[in-house]
Amino acid sequence: MTRENSLVSTQWVEDNLGADGVVFIEVDEDTTAYDKGHIKGAIKLDWTTDLQDQVRRDFVSKDQFSALLSERGVANDDTVVLYGGNNNWFAAYAYWYFKLYGHSDVKLMDGGRKKWELDSRELTDEVPSRAATTYSASEQDTSIRAFRDDAVAAIGVSNLIDVRSPDEYAGRLLAPAHLPQEQSQRAGHVPTSLNVPWSKNCNDDGTFKSDEDLKALYAEVGIDDSKDTIALCRIGERSSLTWFVLKELLGHQNVKNYDGSWTEYGSLVGVPIALGDEPGDA
Amino acid sequence: MCGATEGGLSLDGVNVAKEAIVQGQVLRDGEPVGNAYVRLLDGSGEFTAEVPTSASGHFRFFAGEGEWTLRTLAPKSDPVDRQVKAAVGSVAEVTVTL
Numbered sequence: 001m002t003r004e005n006s007l008v009s010t011q012w013v014e015d016n017l018g019a020d021g022v023v024f025i026e027v028d029e030d031t032t033a034y035d036k037g038h039i040k041g042a043i044k045l046d047w048t049t050d051l052q053d054q055v056r057r058d059f060v061s062k063d064q065f066s067a068l069l070s071e072r073g074v075a076n077d078d079t080v081v082l083y084g085g086n087n088n089w090f091a092a093y094a095y096w097y098f099k100l101y102g103h104s105d106v107k108l109m110d111g112g113r114k115k116w117e118l119d120s121r122e123l124t125d126e127v128p129s130r131a132a133t134t135y136s137a138s139e140q141d142t143s144i145r146a147f148r149d150d151a152v153a154a155i156g157v158s159n160l161i162d163v164r165s166p167d168e169y170a171g172r173l174l175a176p177a178h179l180p181q182e183q184s185q186r187a188g189h190v191p192t193s194l195n196v197p198w199s200k201n202c203n204d205d206g207t208f209k210s211d212e213d214l215k216a217l218y219a220e221v222g223i224d225d226s227k228d229t230i231a232l233c234r235i236g237e238r239s240s241l242t243w244f245v246l247k248e249l250l251g252h253q254n255v256k257n258y259d260g261s262w263t264e265y266g267s268l269v270g271v272p273i274a275l276g277d278e279p280g281d282a
Numbered sequence: 283m284c285g286a287t288e289g290g291l292s293l294d295g296v297n298v299a300k301e302a303i304v305q306g307q308v309l310r311d312g313e314p315v316g317n318a319y320v321r322l323l324d325g326s327g328e329f330t331a332e333v334p335t336s337a338s339g340h341f342r343f344f345a346g347e348g349e350w351t352l353r354t355l356a357p358k359s360d361p362v363d364r365q366v367k368a369a370v371g372s373v374a375e376v377t378v379t380l
Contacts, residue, residue, distance in 0.1 A: 030334065036337075085334060086332055114319055117319075117357060118319075119357075120357045165328065165330040165331070166324065166326070167324060167346055173346050175344070176331045177331040177344055177345045178343050178344065179344060181300065181301060181344050197328060197329060199328075204353070204361065205355070
Protein backbone atom coordinates (compact mmCIF):
# COMPACT_ATOMS: atom_id res chain seq x y z
CA MET A 1 0.00 0.00 0.00
CA THR A 2 0.99 3.58 -0.41
CA ARG A 3 -0.26 7.02 0.46
CA GLU A 4 -1.93 7.27 -2.97
CA ASN A 5 -4.23 4.30 -2.49
CA SER A 6 -4.94 4.56 1.23
CA LEU A 7 -5.46 8.30 1.77
CA VAL A 8 -7.63 10.95 0.17
CA SER A 9 -7.58 14.69 0.82
CA THR A 10 -10.46 16.79 2.13
CA GLN A 11 -10.59 18.39 -1.33
CA TRP A 12 -10.94 14.98 -2.98
CA VAL A 13 -13.84 14.24 -0.66
CA GLU A 14 -15.54 17.52 -1.48
CA ASP A 15 -15.07 16.81 -5.20
CA ASN A 16 -16.54 13.32 -4.83
CA LEU A 17 -19.57 13.99 -2.64
CA GLY A 18 -22.42 11.96 -4.05
CA ALA A 19 -20.17 9.93 -6.37
CA ASP A 20 -21.41 6.44 -7.21
CA GLY A 21 -19.59 3.60 -5.50
CA VAL A 22 -18.09 5.81 -2.79
CA VAL A 23 -19.38 5.64 0.78
CA PHE A 24 -18.26 8.19 3.36
CA ILE A 25 -18.40 6.94 6.93
CA GLU A 26 -17.78 8.93 10.10
CA VAL A 27 -16.37 7.06 13.09
CA ASP A 28 -15.70 9.21 16.13
CA GLU A 29 -14.57 8.65 19.67
CA ASP A 30 -17.34 11.06 20.61
CA THR A 31 -20.17 9.04 19.13
CA THR A 32 -22.49 12.06 19.18
CA ALA A 33 -20.23 14.16 16.92
CA TYR A 34 -21.97 12.88 13.78
CA ASP A 35 -25.37 13.90 15.10
CA LYS A 36 -24.16 17.50 15.53
CA GLY A 37 -23.08 17.70 11.91
CA HIS A 38 -21.26 15.56 9.36
CA ILE A 39 -20.08 15.54 5.77
CA LYS A 40 -23.01 15.53 3.37
CA GLY A 41 -24.02 11.98 2.49
CA ALA A 42 -21.86 10.38 5.16
CA ILE A 43 -23.22 7.59 7.32
CA LYS A 44 -22.11 6.81 10.87
CA LEU A 45 -20.64 3.78 12.54
CA ASP A 46 -20.68 3.77 16.33
CA TRP A 47 -17.52 2.06 17.58
CA THR A 48 -19.11 1.21 20.95
CA THR A 49 -22.31 -0.39 19.65
CA ASP A 50 -21.77 -1.28 15.97
CA LEU A 51 -18.22 -2.58 16.16
CA GLN A 52 -18.05 -4.23 19.60
CA ASP A 53 -19.74 -7.38 20.84
CA GLN A 54 -22.18 -6.15 23.46
CA VAL A 55 -21.51 -8.93 25.99
CA ARG A 56 -17.94 -10.23 25.85
CA ARG A 57 -14.89 -8.17 24.97
CA ASP A 58 -14.37 -8.77 21.28
CA PHE A 59 -15.37 -7.52 17.87
CA VAL A 60 -18.67 -8.35 16.22
CA SER A 61 -18.53 -11.61 14.26
CA LYS A 62 -18.10 -11.89 10.51
CA ASP A 63 -21.84 -12.51 10.14
CA GLN A 64 -22.72 -9.53 12.35
CA PHE A 65 -20.34 -7.29 10.40
CA SER A 66 -21.90 -8.50 7.13
CA ALA A 67 -25.39 -7.77 8.48
CA LEU A 68 -24.31 -4.34 9.75
CA LEU A 69 -22.85 -3.20 6.43
CA SER A 70 -25.76 -4.69 4.48
CA GLU A 71 -28.23 -2.76 6.58
CA ARG A 72 -26.22 0.47 6.25
CA GLY A 73 -26.04 0.10 2.48
CA VAL A 74 -22.34 -0.60 2.00
CA ALA A 75 -21.42 -3.00 -0.82
CA ASN A 76 -18.32 -5.17 -1.10
CA ASP A 77 -17.08 -3.26 -4.13
CA ASP A 78 -17.71 0.22 -2.69
CA THR A 79 -14.82 2.54 -1.97
CA VAL A 80 -15.17 3.21 1.75
CA VAL A 81 -13.76 6.57 2.88
CA LEU A 82 -13.49 6.90 6.65
CA TYR A 83 -13.02 10.03 8.68
CA GLY A 84 -13.36 11.10 12.28
CA GLY A 85 -12.10 13.35 15.02
CA ASN A 86 -8.85 13.31 16.96
CA ASN A 87 -6.53 12.92 13.94
CA ASN A 88 -8.71 10.08 12.61
CA TRP A 89 -8.02 8.09 15.76
CA PHE A 90 -11.21 5.99 15.57
CA ALA A 91 -11.47 6.23 11.80
CA ALA A 92 -8.07 4.51 11.58
CA TYR A 93 -9.42 1.86 13.93
CA ALA A 94 -12.38 1.37 11.60
CA TYR A 95 -9.97 1.23 8.62
CA TRP A 96 -8.05 -1.57 10.30
CA TYR A 97 -11.36 -3.25 11.19
CA PHE A 98 -12.58 -3.12 7.57
CA LYS A 99 -9.23 -4.62 6.48
CA LEU A 100 -9.55 -7.28 9.19
CA TYR A 101 -12.82 -8.37 7.58
CA GLY A 102 -11.36 -8.18 4.09
CA HIS A 103 -12.87 -5.03 2.57
CA SER A 104 -10.63 -4.30 -0.38
CA ASP A 105 -10.99 -0.58 -1.05
CA VAL A 106 -10.77 1.50 2.12
CA LYS A 107 -9.29 4.96 2.51
CA LEU A 108 -8.88 7.55 5.22
CA MET A 109 -9.65 11.22 4.66
CA ASP A 110 -6.33 12.87 5.55
CA GLY A 111 -6.79 15.16 8.56
CA GLY A 112 -10.22 13.79 9.39
CA ARG A 113 -13.09 15.80 10.72
CA LYS A 114 -10.80 18.38 12.29
CA LYS A 115 -9.11 19.28 9.00
CA TRP A 116 -12.54 19.45 7.32
CA GLU A 117 -13.74 21.85 10.03
CA LEU A 118 -10.54 23.90 10.06
CA ASP A 119 -10.94 24.26 6.28
CA SER A 120 -14.41 25.71 7.05
CA ARG A 121 -16.04 23.11 4.81
CA GLU A 122 -19.74 22.39 5.04
CA LEU A 123 -21.33 20.04 7.59
CA THR A 124 -24.95 18.95 7.55
CA ASP A 125 -27.31 17.30 10.02
CA GLU A 126 -29.23 15.59 7.22
CA VAL A 127 -29.02 11.80 7.60
CA PRO A 128 -28.86 10.03 4.21
CA SER A 129 -30.78 6.87 3.47
CA ARG A 130 -28.96 4.18 1.55
CA ALA A 131 -30.58 1.12 0.02
CA ALA A 132 -29.68 -2.11 1.79
CA THR A 133 -27.07 -4.35 0.20
CA THR A 134 -25.96 -7.94 0.60
CA TYR A 135 -22.54 -7.51 2.12
CA SER A 136 -20.34 -10.51 2.68
CA ALA A 137 -17.38 -10.14 5.05
CA SER A 138 -14.36 -12.45 4.84
CA GLU A 139 -12.88 -14.44 7.71
CA GLN A 140 -10.73 -12.24 9.96
CA ASP A 141 -7.26 -11.61 8.56
CA THR A 142 -5.31 -12.40 11.72
CA SER A 143 -2.06 -11.47 9.98
CA ILE A 144 -2.90 -7.91 11.11
CA ARG A 145 -4.34 -8.69 14.57
CA ALA A 146 -2.17 -9.53 17.59
CA PHE A 147 -3.46 -11.32 20.68
CA ARG A 148 -2.09 -11.30 24.23
CA ASP A 149 0.17 -14.32 23.73
CA ASP A 150 1.67 -12.60 20.68
CA ALA A 151 2.43 -9.53 22.80
CA VAL A 152 4.13 -11.59 25.52
CA ALA A 153 6.09 -13.61 22.93
CA ALA A 154 7.25 -10.39 21.26
CA ILE A 155 9.12 -9.14 24.34
CA GLY A 156 12.78 -8.79 23.38
CA VAL A 157 12.07 -10.47 20.01
CA SER A 158 9.91 -8.26 17.77
CA ASN A 159 9.34 -4.54 17.50
CA LEU A 160 6.77 -3.54 20.09
CA ILE A 161 5.57 0.01 19.52
CA ASP A 162 3.62 1.50 22.39
CA VAL A 163 1.87 4.53 20.97
CA ARG A 164 0.38 5.98 24.16
CA SER A 165 1.48 9.35 25.49
CA PRO A 166 4.83 9.39 27.36
CA ASP A 167 3.06 9.72 30.73
CA GLU A 168 0.88 6.67 30.09
CA TYR A 169 3.92 4.68 28.85
CA ALA A 170 5.91 5.56 31.95
CA GLY A 171 3.02 4.68 34.23
CA ARG A 172 2.30 8.23 35.41
CA LEU A 173 -1.15 8.24 33.75
CA LEU A 174 -3.48 5.27 33.14
CA ALA A 175 -5.57 6.74 30.33
CA PRO A 176 -5.37 9.55 27.79
CA ALA A 177 -5.73 12.86 29.60
CA HIS A 178 -9.25 13.60 28.39
CA LEU A 179 -10.56 10.53 30.24
CA PRO A 180 -10.86 9.88 33.99
CA GLN A 181 -7.77 8.13 35.35
CA GLU A 182 -9.33 5.61 37.72
CA GLN A 183 -8.68 2.15 36.20
CA SER A 184 -8.26 -1.38 37.47
CA GLN A 185 -5.16 -2.41 35.59
CA ARG A 186 -1.51 -1.85 36.54
CA ALA A 187 0.40 1.09 35.10
CA GLY A 188 3.48 0.89 32.89
CA HIS A 189 4.42 -0.75 29.60
CA VAL A 190 5.43 -4.06 28.03
CA PRO A 191 9.17 -4.48 28.60
CA THR A 192 11.28 -3.65 25.52
CA SER A 193 8.41 -1.77 23.86
CA LEU A 194 9.43 1.52 22.28
CA ASN A 195 7.35 4.61 22.95
CA VAL A 196 6.36 6.46 19.77
CA PRO A 197 3.26 8.47 20.67
CA TRP A 198 0.65 8.10 17.93
CA SER A 199 0.29 11.85 17.74
CA LYS A 200 3.84 12.12 16.36
CA ASN A 201 2.51 10.69 13.09
CA CYS A 202 0.38 13.76 12.50
CA ASN A 203 0.64 17.47 11.98
CA ASP A 204 -1.35 19.81 14.22
CA ASP A 205 -4.15 19.95 11.64
CA GLY A 206 -4.53 16.17 11.81
CA THR A 207 -2.97 15.34 8.42
CA PHE A 208 -0.24 12.71 8.29
CA LYS A 209 3.36 13.85 8.19
CA SER A 210 5.32 13.19 5.00
CA ASP A 211 6.69 9.69 4.35
CA GLU A 212 10.19 11.09 4.85
CA ASP A 213 9.35 12.51 8.28
CA LEU A 214 7.56 9.31 9.27
CA LYS A 215 10.50 7.15 8.19
CA ALA A 216 12.82 9.36 10.22
CA LEU A 217 10.53 9.12 13.25
CA TYR A 218 10.71 5.32 13.35
CA ALA A 219 14.37 5.15 12.38
CA GLU A 220 15.19 7.46 15.29
CA VAL A 221 13.71 5.11 17.90
CA GLY A 222 15.48 2.14 16.37
CA ILE A 223 12.66 0.12 14.83
CA ASP A 224 14.20 -2.91 13.11
CA ASP A 225 12.69 -3.34 9.62
CA SER A 226 13.77 -6.97 9.49
CA LYS A 227 11.53 -7.86 12.44
CA ASP A 228 7.79 -8.24 12.84
CA THR A 229 6.02 -5.37 14.57
CA ILE A 230 3.14 -5.14 17.04
CA ALA A 231 1.56 -1.78 17.83
CA LEU A 232 -0.37 -1.28 21.03
CA CYS A 233 -1.95 1.47 23.09
CA ARG A 234 -4.69 1.34 25.74
CA ILE A 235 -7.66 -0.15 23.87
CA GLY A 236 -6.27 -0.59 20.36
CA GLU A 237 -7.57 2.53 18.65
CA ARG A 238 -4.60 4.87 18.70
CA SER A 239 -2.38 1.92 17.74
CA SER A 240 -4.59 1.36 14.67
CA LEU A 241 -3.37 4.73 13.46
CA THR A 242 0.26 3.70 13.94
CA TRP A 243 -0.52 0.36 12.26
CA PHE A 244 -1.90 2.37 9.33
CA VAL A 245 1.28 4.45 9.12
CA LEU A 246 3.66 1.50 9.31
CA LYS A 247 1.71 -0.90 7.09
CA GLU A 248 -0.21 1.28 4.66
CA LEU A 249 1.92 4.41 4.32
CA LEU A 250 5.44 3.07 4.88
CA GLY A 251 4.81 -0.45 3.57
CA HIS A 252 6.32 -2.43 6.46
CA GLN A 253 5.55 -6.14 6.33
CA ASN A 254 4.04 -8.12 9.20
CA VAL A 255 2.62 -5.32 11.28
CA LYS A 256 -0.12 -6.25 13.73
CA ASN A 257 -2.39 -4.21 15.91
CA TYR A 258 -2.87 -5.54 19.44
CA ASP A 259 -6.45 -4.50 20.18
CA GLY A 260 -6.39 -5.96 23.70
CA SER A 261 -3.61 -3.45 24.37
CA TRP A 262 -2.86 -2.09 27.81
CA THR A 263 -6.32 -2.63 29.30
CA GLU A 264 -5.75 -6.35 28.69
CA TYR A 265 -1.99 -6.63 29.19
CA GLY A 266 -2.01 -4.46 32.32
CA SER A 267 -4.62 -6.78 33.86
CA LEU A 268 -2.86 -10.09 33.10
CA VAL A 269 -1.58 -12.04 36.09
CA GLY A 270 2.15 -12.63 36.16
CA VAL A 271 3.34 -10.87 33.01
CA PRO A 272 6.36 -8.56 33.21
CA ILE A 273 5.82 -4.79 33.31
CA ALA A 274 8.37 -2.01 32.96
CA LEU A 275 7.90 1.35 34.67
CA GLY A 276 9.45 4.69 33.78
CA ASP A 277 10.59 6.26 30.54
CA GLU A 278 13.01 3.52 29.44
CA PRO A 279 11.89 0.39 27.49
CA GLY A 280 13.33 -1.96 30.10
CA ASP A 281 14.87 -5.43 29.65
CA ALA A 282 13.39 -8.67 28.38
CA MET B 283 -21.44 16.28 25.82
CA CYS B 284 -20.94 18.72 28.67
CA GLY B 285 -23.55 20.94 30.24
CA ALA B 286 -22.33 24.43 30.92
CA THR B 287 -22.79 25.84 34.39
CA GLU B 288 -22.07 29.24 35.81
CA GLY B 289 -18.32 29.55 36.40
CA GLY B 290 -17.40 26.42 34.46
CA LEU B 291 -18.36 22.86 33.62
CA SER B 292 -20.47 20.75 35.95
CA LEU B 293 -18.32 18.31 37.92
CA ASP B 294 -21.22 16.01 38.79
CA GLY B 295 -20.05 12.42 38.75
CA VAL B 296 -16.35 13.30 38.68
CA ASN B 297 -14.19 12.24 41.60
CA VAL B 298 -12.30 15.53 41.88
CA ALA B 299 -10.19 14.33 44.81
CA LYS B 300 -8.46 11.77 42.53
CA GLU B 301 -8.11 13.84 39.37
CA ALA B 302 -5.96 16.77 38.25
CA ILE B 303 -8.56 18.58 36.19
CA VAL B 304 -7.86 21.23 33.58
CA GLN B 305 -10.97 22.72 32.01
CA GLY B 306 -12.32 25.89 30.58
CA GLN B 307 -13.95 27.65 27.70
CA VAL B 308 -12.91 28.99 24.31
CA LEU B 309 -14.24 32.45 23.43
CA ARG B 310 -14.05 34.75 20.44
CA ASP B 311 -15.29 38.32 20.96
CA GLY B 312 -16.89 37.15 24.19
CA GLU B 313 -18.89 34.42 22.40
CA PRO B 314 -18.34 30.65 22.97
CA VAL B 315 -16.57 28.81 20.14
CA GLY B 316 -18.18 25.40 19.69
CA ASN B 317 -16.05 24.14 16.80
CA ALA B 318 -12.57 24.54 18.28
CA TYR B 319 -10.09 21.80 19.14
CA VAL B 320 -8.09 21.99 22.35
CA ARG B 321 -4.91 19.94 22.69
CA LEU B 322 -3.06 19.18 25.91
CA LEU B 323 0.73 19.17 25.53
CA ASP B 324 3.02 17.91 28.28
CA GLY B 325 6.10 19.64 29.77
CA SER B 326 8.22 18.64 26.75
CA GLY B 327 5.62 19.91 24.27
CA GLU B 328 4.47 16.35 23.46
CA PHE B 329 0.81 15.89 22.54
CA THR B 330 -1.15 14.11 25.26
CA ALA B 331 -4.80 14.53 24.33
CA GLU B 332 -7.20 16.56 22.23
CA VAL B 333 -10.90 17.33 22.60
CA PRO B 334 -13.40 19.24 20.49
CA THR B 335 -15.16 22.00 22.39
CA SER B 336 -18.82 21.54 23.30
CA ALA B 337 -21.53 23.78 21.83
CA SER B 338 -20.89 26.13 24.76
CA GLY B 339 -17.16 26.25 23.99
CA HIS B 340 -16.17 24.11 26.97
CA PHE B 341 -13.45 21.47 27.28
CA ARG B 342 -12.00 19.29 30.04
CA PHE B 343 -8.88 17.19 30.63
CA PHE B 344 -7.88 14.79 33.37
CA ALA B 345 -4.18 15.56 33.50
CA GLY B 346 -1.38 14.59 35.87
CA GLU B 347 0.48 16.81 38.33
CA GLY B 348 2.58 19.45 36.62
CA GLU B 349 2.87 22.09 33.95
CA TRP B 350 0.88 21.68 30.74
CA THR B 351 0.23 23.70 27.61
CA LEU B 352 -3.22 24.06 26.08
CA ARG B 353 -3.09 24.61 22.31
CA THR B 354 -6.36 25.72 20.75
CA LEU B 355 -7.08 25.34 17.03
CA ALA B 356 -10.15 26.83 15.42
CA PRO B 357 -11.28 27.73 11.90
CA LYS B 358 -10.03 31.15 10.77
CA SER B 359 -7.69 31.55 13.77
CA ASP B 360 -4.02 31.03 14.46
CA PRO B 361 -3.32 28.45 17.19
CA VAL B 362 -3.37 29.94 20.70
CA ASP B 363 -1.16 28.48 23.47
CA ARG B 364 -1.92 28.85 27.19
CA GLN B 365 0.20 27.50 30.07
CA VAL B 366 -1.57 25.79 32.95
CA LYS B 367 -0.54 24.04 36.15
CA ALA B 368 -2.50 20.94 37.21
CA ALA B 369 -2.65 19.33 40.65
CA VAL B 370 -4.54 16.28 41.90
CA GLY B 371 -7.60 17.33 43.86
CA SER B 372 -7.96 20.68 42.13
CA VAL B 373 -9.63 22.13 39.06
CA ALA B 374 -7.64 24.57 36.93
CA GLU B 375 -10.05 26.80 35.00
CA VAL B 376 -8.72 28.37 31.80
CA THR B 377 -10.41 30.80 29.45
CA VAL B 378 -8.92 30.78 25.96
CA THR B 379 -9.57 33.89 23.90
CA LEU B 380 -9.08 33.65 20.13
